[in-house]
Amino acid sequence: MAEKKIFAGPRVRRIRAGLDLTQTAMAEALGISPSYLNLIERNQRPLTVQLLLKLAAVYKVDLDELQGEAAGAVAHLREIFADPLLAGEVPGEHELMELADAAPNAANAVVKLYRAYREQTARLSDLAALLAQEGHETSLSGARLPMDEVRGRLERRANFFPRIEDAAEAFHARLAPADDLSGALKAWLKAEHGIAVRLLPVEAMPDLRRRYDRHSMRLFLSGRLSPFDQTRELAQEAALLFMGTDILAELDGLGFEGDEARRIARFELARYAAHALMMPYGVFLAAAVRTRYDIDLLRSRFAVSFEQAANRLTTLARPGASGLPFFLMEMDHAGHVLRLAGAEGFPRVRFGGLCPKLNIHSAFAQPSQVLVDRVEMPDGGGFLTISRTLEGPQMPFSERVRRSAVLVGCDIVHKDDVVYGQAAVAAVPAGTACRLCERRGCLSRAEPPVTRPLGLDEMVSGLSAFDFQ
Incomplete structure (x- = not known):
């Protein structure tokens, strides 16, 4: 049977440095020449099974420490370098392995720094949203x-x-x-x-x-x-x-x-x-008003898809001949927002679109079904939302279908003019986003609000995982 070869030079060098040994001293204890140990430490010679056993016997080294790959660190580094900010700096897999293997502390520091950067970016975005709600413009979360x-x-x-x-x-x-x-x-x-x-x-x-x-x-x-x-x-x-x-x-x-x-x-x-x-503007607007903005009837009338008809509803803003001010959000099953649009701009400040209670998330569990909700916001305002899954390009049997979901919404004051309004009965209490929402006892809360300190009361436990004062 062929002898297994393991290249683990940086790890051997760290063990030697941790024991404050010279290459000559370690080589003598292992029964090899200093020059050979030097080649091992520079990954120009492998660690054989015999050398692994000697290291374990002489220095009480855990063999897993020498044989195991730095897979966890490499996975984190791969995620970091996939960020668009580093699009021009993407290293190869071998280079990532070298970084994780030769300098694990430096690799961990890069991971921590990146996590801190992402958290700071999220906080700045939240702060920008809060300032926007108060009528203050900010460029803190500007596009990069x-x-x-x-x-x-x-x-x-x-x-x-x-x-x-x-x-x-x-x-x-x-x-x-x-x-x-x-x-x-x-x-x-x-x-x-x-x-x-x-x-x-x-x-x-x-x-x-x-x-x-x-x-x-x-x-x-x-x-x-x-x-x-x-x-x-x-x-x-x-x-x-x-x-x-x-x-x-x-x-x-x-x-x-x-x-x-x-x-x-x-x-x-x-x-x-x-x-x-x-879907020419005048003809489409007339059909939309006649069908009370029924997306399925419109897609049939113009031989288009649900997504295409829904997108078209957000464009009916011609002066003197406008339709209802719909807005649209498209999202994938992982929660990535793919598209935002609106006849008056997407109402990010009032609606947000990142609340876990929105029916766009439930749509993935009910493919091809139209879900309608009346959403009530913390300020007392409300929206009518219509959500449905969308199928991507046709995939062969061996590949997974790419599916996203679309949410079409309008202010609740227009519900009587929309065919879906009659289906929206009970209001769903929602918010713009967890970090900006102060609803107490929300079972769907995924993050604590940035506007309130956490409760941290050892004597009381609330319904939410993030109780706040």
Whole structure:
């Protein structure tokens, strides 16, 4: 049987230094030459089983200490270097192992420092939210990455772009698609730009939704996409060609300076333009009012997905012809917020969106079901919320389905104008976020409030894990 080889030089060196031994003294005790021990400590020679046994016998060393990998520290370091802030500094797996192995105390210090940084960032964000509630603007939690900058600016403003809306209505009238927008877009791309559209199987394009080949003048769409998403990709491509000037004008109005932020925002505006083309403003608003904003009826009427129709509800803010001011939040099952938007901006201060009691979290336990709640906030205000899961691109049998959930909401004063209002009976007491909420005895509380000291009374135990004074 082949002898097992273990490279553990830094750990051997730490043991020797801890015993205050020279290389010569340790080598003599182990029955090897000092030069060989030096090679071991520099990981240029392995620790054999015989040497491991000698170390254990002579110095009472725990063999697990020598044989075990620093897996825990490596996992923490891997998480740290996955942070977007360190996107340009990502080391390889071997380098992480070397850091955890050769300098474990330094590795632990990096982990502690990163945890302190994340906690401080969360506290600054909470402080910014508290100041915003009192009417004070702050840049404490300002965006640090282009994606954060784009999302932050779009979330704060009304989700309405008039030039794109006007251009989309004109383009739709020109296409005259009747009940086949996808076919009309394919015909227009071929006739006006010589672009042929082809649907590719998953194995031919496993990692992309869409790809345009300039040489062959072909637009490839992934077979993973639903018919609704295929139409949106076509509409997005056509919008960039037909409405490029209007998209650029709206982009300039947003005031982004960095190239990366502008590219991200351009993609978001192209997606907006695709929805505007698939559901023209005037026709969609009339249908929304007629159906009392029933998302399922609207998706059927315009041959779109639930997510697309829900997104479109947040854009009905044309002066003189506006719909109800809906807002939207999309979240994955791990609680990551993927998208925030609103006809008047996302109401982060009043609604927050991070309360565990919101039905967007319950939606994952009831896939494809529409959940309706009347949410009551600590200040007495309220919201009507509609949540449902969304299915991502089609996955093969061997891969896990990517599922997210969307919450569509509006102020409770509009509940009688919305078909879902009749289903919202008992109010659900909620808050903006646990760290900003002062509701006592909340079983769903995940964090203590930053505005109150913890109770810490040995004689009393409340319902919440974070009792406060």
